[in-house]
Amino acid sequence: MTHITIIGGGIAGLATAFYLQKKANDTGRPISYTLVEQSGCLGGKIITETVDNFTIEGGPDSFITQKPWGLRLCRDLGMTDRLLSTNDTQRNVYVLRSGRLVPFPAGYRLAIPTQFLPFALSPLISPLGKIRMGLDLFIPPRMDKTDESLADFMRRRLGQEALDMIGEPLMAGIYTADPERLSIQSTFPMFVGLEQKHGSLIKAMQVAKWNMYRKKQQVNGSTPQSPQNGKLTRKFSIFASFQGGMSELVSAIETQLTGEIQLNSRVTTIRPTNSSESTGKRLEVVLTGDESRTIQTDNVVLAAPARTMFPVIQSTLPTLATALNDIRYTSTATISLGYRRQDIISQHDLNGFGFVIPKSEQRHILACTWSSTKFHHRTDDEHVLLRTFVGGNGREHLVGLSDEALITLARMELFITMGITATPVIQRIFRWNNGAPQYDVGHLNRVADMEQMAAQLPGLYLTGSSFRGIGIPDCVKGAFDTVEQIWQDLA
Ligand SMILES: Cc1cc2nc3c(=O)[nH]c(=O)nc-3n(C[C@H](O)[C@H](O)[C@H](O)COP(=O)(O)OP(=O)(O)OC[C@H]3O[C@@H](n4cnc5c(N)ncnc54)[C@H](O)[C@@H]3O)c2cc1C
Known part of the structure; x- marks a missing residue:
């Protein structure tokens, strides 16, 4: 055998x-x-710990459902009933700009605006930056088929400000990577494809939106499909987890x-x-x-x-x-802090999934997920759970700080960015030395x-x-x- x-x-x-x-x-x-x-x-980087009433993720807290293989595995395991969608009624993500948390305008697909009005009204990008992003509609696609960095790709199509305010902090959150070195073909090949096919990312997103609208219309007009056709009939949010956490x-x-x-x-x-x-x-x-x-x-x-x-x-x-x-690999750490809701709520409403921080803001954390808003079942009604990220490209030394120093650093950053002074009732650190391939x-x-x-x-x-x-x-x-x-x- x-x-x-x-x-x-x-x-x-x-x-x-x-x-x-x-x-x-x-x-x-x-x-x-x-x-x-x-x-x-078993599990490697997938670690969930349940401490008191908190469900704490050490590594991934969800997976993207737009790529089908995660959901397919869940279906093959017969566990789709355990899937947990994000709490999309509070689906705001913020970016720290000049020390203030500015909401990401609605309709962004990663770094590309798909809705005109929220984009035009957003204070996240300056008027000049917006005009530069709009030039994407007219800039011809790159003829050279070799790989390029995400930074070069974004600068070329959408301009430096889009890279600094959107691309870089998002990439730091996902890949903990330096966008100047990160390969566009290994991470977002679909953007390269869209550029080649439509000549413009914004145009491509408009086409995708229109196609989705038409598909929806067709589905609404047709007879519902039988659930036995082997496909998932339930709709999931862009990110999904499980009621008991990723483990x-x-x-x-x-x-x-x-x-x-x-x-x-x-x-x-x-x-x-x-x-x-x-x-x-x-x-x-x-x-x-x-x-x-x-x-x-x-x-x-x-x-x-x-x-x-x-x-x-x-x-x-x-x-x-x-x-x-x-x-190459970089090192990161996650610091989860649980609070009594009554201690936090007067200081911050936690109305969103969290925030990312551009490097230009020179803060010590990369991002913070408001875990108990993003997903239900992360703690009870009397508590909230936040998770901050440190380390990554150029800031790996922070991962080596003592537990006490990391907690102090995370709390200081949450005070500066969100005004939180409350004392956590629970704290948990996970270090990922050389954990993120570049x-x-x-x-x-x-x-x-x-x-x-x-x-x-x-x-x-x-x-x-x-x-x-x-x-x-x-x-x-x-x-x-x-x-x-x-x-x-x-x-
Ligand atoms: C903090 C953090 C947050 C993340 N967030 C997300 C997210 O939200 N969504 C998402 O999709 N992904 C996320 N990721 C990425 C994702 O979790 C990992 O890329 C993925 O889990 C890696 O799986 P793997 O099996 O390739 O490697 P690993 O999980 O690293 O597993 C490799 C295993 O090999 C074992 N091993 C190593 N050497 C040997 C040896 N010589 N003999 C025997 N065993 C060995 C290790 O002990 C380990 O268990 C995150 C990662 C981190 C660190």
Whole structure:
């Protein structure tokens, strides 16, 4: 029977195991697998802690539903009833501008305005900045098809102010990255496509809006589809989570996995099997930890952060090891603070999902999510929960501060930006050292090269957030594609 070893028990490794199992069941071709995780629990960066009445996320607090693979996984797990939409009646996001929280005007799709009036009336961008953004309608598309940085792309199409006030703080929030180095093709390829297709981002958004309107009209005019058609019939907000937090996703996968799961075991080496042995397996995976042993296997899926795989394959594929090690990472931390609602409400109404901060404001935090407004079920009616982000591009040193210093810093920033002086009743810090892979310009070409290098060791596959998307839906898609590839190779 074909055996597959998956290294890493984050969402990428878990989804790989789940879709391998599903594929085996669907096709009737039996396989066995071992998922190896160095820590004592599954989930990787997905960590939810329930402390008193607070549901606190250490890593991701949601996933985007516009990319279908996250929702698809939920459907395949049979857990769509657990999905939680954002509280969209309070869907305001703010940007700190000259020390004041200014609402993001309605109708923005990432950095692109799709509604004229809210955009024209918003104080977020100066009149000159708005005129510059409008020039997007007339600037011809770039002919050069090579990758460019997000900053160059945005400056070219929408101007410096749009980059500073919208692009940079949003990217700092999502990718904790420097937009001057971040690859547009690895992060927002759809914008490049829209530019090429429509010649203008604003025009493209108008077309998309019109198409959506027409689709809605058609749906309204047609007979409702049967819920048994395999598709999700319920509508979800742009971001979704679970009632019990993101760890519900991990538990749901874990419950359904029937293969071997080896926790507290670190993979130290992957190498070809010594041909004098007669196991019939082509690869060996050496583990240390709770159970030090060598697994004889047919295929290995690397689903751990690229950099951590450097020592694991250095002796077998040194060029690939170096390429994996060359992917840059930044460090971040999240600081969650829970308050009594009555202590906060006189100081701030928390009417929104939170705010992001442009670098030009020179603050110490990147962003703050008003978690208990963004999602219900994050605490009870008597409390509120806020989560601030520190670190990332150029500010990684802050992650190394002591817990006490980080809490003081977060509270000071919340005082300066929101006027909050109340004392939190609960505080929790999660540090993510080298936790955020940086997709620098040219990243996708380098990934393609790495995949070719991996192919030199038949049976070796790369997946996970280091390669083709850091978001949970991207990791799920990567896992799905890897399973398809394995199946093709088996055939
Ligand atoms: C603070 C924060 C907020 C985020 N917010 C969001 C969000 O809101 N939405 C979203 O979609 N994404 C978000 N992300 C990104 C997303 O959470 C991650 O990209 C994704 O969870 C990574 O999954 P992964 O499986 O690739 O890697 P990981 O989760 O890092 O898992 C890799 C696993 O491999 C294990 N491992 C490493 N080396 C070895 C070894 N030698 N042997 C065995 N095991 C090993 C590790 O212990 C780990 O468990 C966020 C990330 C962070 C840090």
